[in-house]
Amino acid sequence: MLKSFEIKLITSNNNKNILNKTFMEFNSACNYISEYAFNNKIYDKYFLQTFIYSDLRDNFNLSAQLTVRAIDNVCKSYIIDKKVMHIFNEYSALVEDNRSLNFKNNNIVSISALNGRIKLNYISRRKNKINNKREDINIPHNRNNEYYIIKRKNDFYIEIPYNTENKEIKDPLNVIGVDLGIVNVAVDSTGRKYTGNKIKKVRNRYKNLRSKLQRAGTKSAKRHLRKLSKKESRFQKDTDHIISKEIVSKAEGTSSILVMEDLTNIGKKTVVNKKYRYMHNSWSFYQLKSFILYKAQEKGITVVFINPAYTSQECPVCHYINKNNRYNRDNFKCLKCGYKNEADYVASLNIKNRVAVNLPIVAGIIYDRLICPAASSHALA
Ligand SMILES: [Zn+2]
Known part of the structure; x- marks a missing residue:
């Protein structure tokens, strides 16, 4: 089963700046590749590489590794749909691989960016929702050779896809x-x-609140209702976990x-x-x-x-x-x-x-x- 694991990068303003520029460069390279691929109907990454790799190196400020990732990224997007030309916006995910991104000791990750590599710290502990204790993050082994750097609200995260092993117990007792x-x-x-009476109690509380708000029917009641349903589904999720x-x-x-x-x-x-x-x-x-x-x-x-x-x-x-x-x-x-x-x-x-x-x-x-x-x-x- 393919799952993904996310870690948050700790970034100074200077690093944010570099990452922003890398995103833009990477995605404008993707657009360049996408246009070429679509116009020439070439969706195979090896062919594309032969035709436009040196163009890309000349026109974009990306490392060899990121250039190859950009080509691969575009080809993958066309697997799903070849009817229209794909356009990447400036903050579409930045794709790295095991060569362009390495985890070092002391919670440092080295990333290929514009004009060379940058080293960043990442948050290495997080709260376990189940027991509320803080624990070390274990970064899963990434066999897919792909990391996605994503941007959310001016923060940057690395998304690591990984396969969970499905080992069978040999002798269940x-x-x-x-x-x-x-x-x-x-x-x-x-x-x-x-079961727990706690669940029942909480459910009943939500139920009562909900019917009160529904009866009120005002705009602010509707807003509260939406908030409530989010809260309720979070509670349900935690319980199910x-x-x-x-x-x-x-x-x-x-x-x-x-x-x-x-x-x-x-x-x-x-x-x-x-x-x-x-x-x-x-x-x-x-x-x-x-x-x-x-x-x-x-x-x-x-x-x-x-x-x-x-x-x-x-x-x-x-x-x-x-x-x-x-x-x-x-x-x-x-x-x-x-x-x-x-x-x-x-x-x-x-x-x-x-x-x-x-x-x-x-x-x-x-x-x-x-x-x-x-x-x-x-x-x-
Ligand atoms: Zn019987």
């Missing part, structure tokens, strides 16, 4: 089922509930694979109930799921998605399926064997057990460690 829900944000098959981190850490610590419901095709199924309809349209649910996925990928933890049919109605002990097993929203009692537990926890057990049907090889390794036997496949028919 355990399985953790995770049920994402409305009442509880998530419940896992170890019995941990990720905390929950996904805890789930993934647990999986890492117990050598587990994670199992979740695959709700992507649920619209076609007849078992669609309120929960799935809600989740299918819920941004927060999507966000939490994708946070779990990418954090798991980074740690090399396998995530398996299973068919969600009847996960809330099946008994995890005797596998009897009946919608009356879940006699109310929060509680489950099997009509056949009498097994009793909280409904969301029961669902997480069913999710966990279904990995045996979906992934027999993994299940073979962990089958004997499962608390409950695998779910019968008739539930999935």
